[in-house]
Amino acid sequence: MIINECNDEMKLWNGLPAILIEDNGEKNWAFFTKIDNDIVVGRFPENDFYSKEQYEKAKENGAFNCYRNRQISENNTMKVVLCLTEKCNCRCRYCFLDAENVGISMSTQVLHKAIDKAIEIAGNRHLIITAFGGEPGIEGELLKEMVTYACKQVAASPVKSCNFSISTNGIIGDNVIDILLENKFKSIYYGWWNPRSTRFSKTLSQW
Numbered sequence: 779m780i781i782n783e784c785n786d787e788m789k790l791w792n793g794l795p796a797i798l799i800e801d802n803g804e805k806n807w808a809f810f811t812k813i814d815n816d817i818v819v820g821r822f823p824e825n826d827f828y829s830k831e832q833y834e835k836a837k838e839n840g841a842f843n844c845y846r847n848r849q850i851s852e853n854n855t856m857k858v859v860l861c862l863t864e865k866c867n868c869r870c871r872y873c874f875l876d877a878e879n880v881g882i883s884m885s886t887q888v889l890h891k892a893i894d895k896a897i898e899i900a901g902n903r904h905l906i907i908t909a910f911g912g913e914p915g916i917e918g919e920l921l922k923e924m925v926t927y928a929c930k931q932v933a934a935s936p937v938k939s940c941n942f943s944i945s946t947n948g949i950i951g952d953n954v955i956d957i958l959l960e961n962k963f964k965s966i967y968y969g970w971w972n973p974r975s976t977r978f979s980k981t982l983s984q985w
């Protein structure tokens with residue numbers, strides 16, 4: 779397993795501590811967000827990272843302690859958001875990704891490493907894994923692999939439970955709906971275009 783982390787291999791992205799999850803030259807970064815103490819795994823441009831000096835200063839100020847001390851959440855639950863793909867079947871003008879069909883999807887190998895890393899950090903807490911994009915519904919097979927692999931790995935780990943959620947634009951096929959139903963996805967974060975403002979989003983819980 780080639781996961782480089784801690785100290786010299788950690789970086790800072792918009793003030794957030796990050797570790798590298800890499801396979802065969804494919805680099806994905808796992809960020810610890812300060813908002814919900816989530817971990818977000820995705821591909822981000824190298825030039826979005828802070829300079830070495832800013833990194834050193836942040837390290838001195840304890841920016842990476844959340845990882846070292848496993849202080850990920852206060853409610854015994856750790857959340858991880860996996861950016862499965864940059865591809866999307868919409869073309870929203872406000873898109874933060876400028877999503878195009880030519881975008882890149884996460885490889886299965888990186889997906890596995892990200893899940894393994896999440897399980898390792900979660901310890902004996904509950905785990906919630908969110909599929910994010912782009913539009914994760916475009917990658918039905920990868921979504922299925924996310925669920926299958928996570929369930930298998932969690933069963934052999936101290937993690938108390940594992941639940942899934944997805945952030946989607948709702949333009950998804952029956953195959954993806956079947957995956958959500960069969961695996962009892964707890965939350966569907968559903969966003970759509972609202973002509974009066976910009977966007978409206980809704981969470982369907984326990985459906």
Ligand code: SF4
Binds near residue numbers: 867872873874875
């Ligand atoms: S649905 Fe989301 S990812 Fe797709 S184009 Fe719109 S904002 Fe971007």
